[in-house]
Amino acid sequence: MTLYILCFILFLVGLYGLLISRNIIKIVISLTIVEISIFLLLIMVGYISDGIAPVVFDAQILENQAVVDPLPQTMVLTAIVIALATNSMILTMAIRLYKKYGTFDVHEISKLKG
Numbered sequence: 001m002t003l004y005i006l007c008f009i010l011f012l013v014g015l016y017g018l019l020i021s022r023n024i025i026k027i028v029i030s031l032t033i034v035e036i037s038i039f040l041l042l043i044m045v046g047y048i049s050d051g052i053a054p055v056v057f058d059a060q061i062l063e064n065q066a067v068v069d070p071l072p073q074t075m076v077l078t079a080i081v082i083a084l085a086t087n088s089m090i091l092t093m094a095i096r097l098y099k100k101y102g103t104f105d106v107h108e109i110s111k112l113k114g
Helices: 002-020 024-046 059-064 071-101 106-111
Strands: none
Touching: 002 024, 024 071, 071 106
């Protein structure tokens, strides 16, 4: 239960950074923290203590032991790829904004016209 609470605290730290920060780079870092907390939560949901891998060729082993669910692990791997693409796109846009306006400050960029 403690790990779930720590995951929730990590999520809240990232959410706080998203809401409070004015710097685009800090916003991207906060978004990454939120994503990682969700990844950890999904992995913990699928974890079984003393579980074995679901790829087993002997049916007798499956009768005596618990098997780890592979679906959360698959979802996390897919989500990591999507998060990587999203973060790279956001950082590319941040670099373009910095080249155009000379700042990473979101409020300063919103004041400028053109």
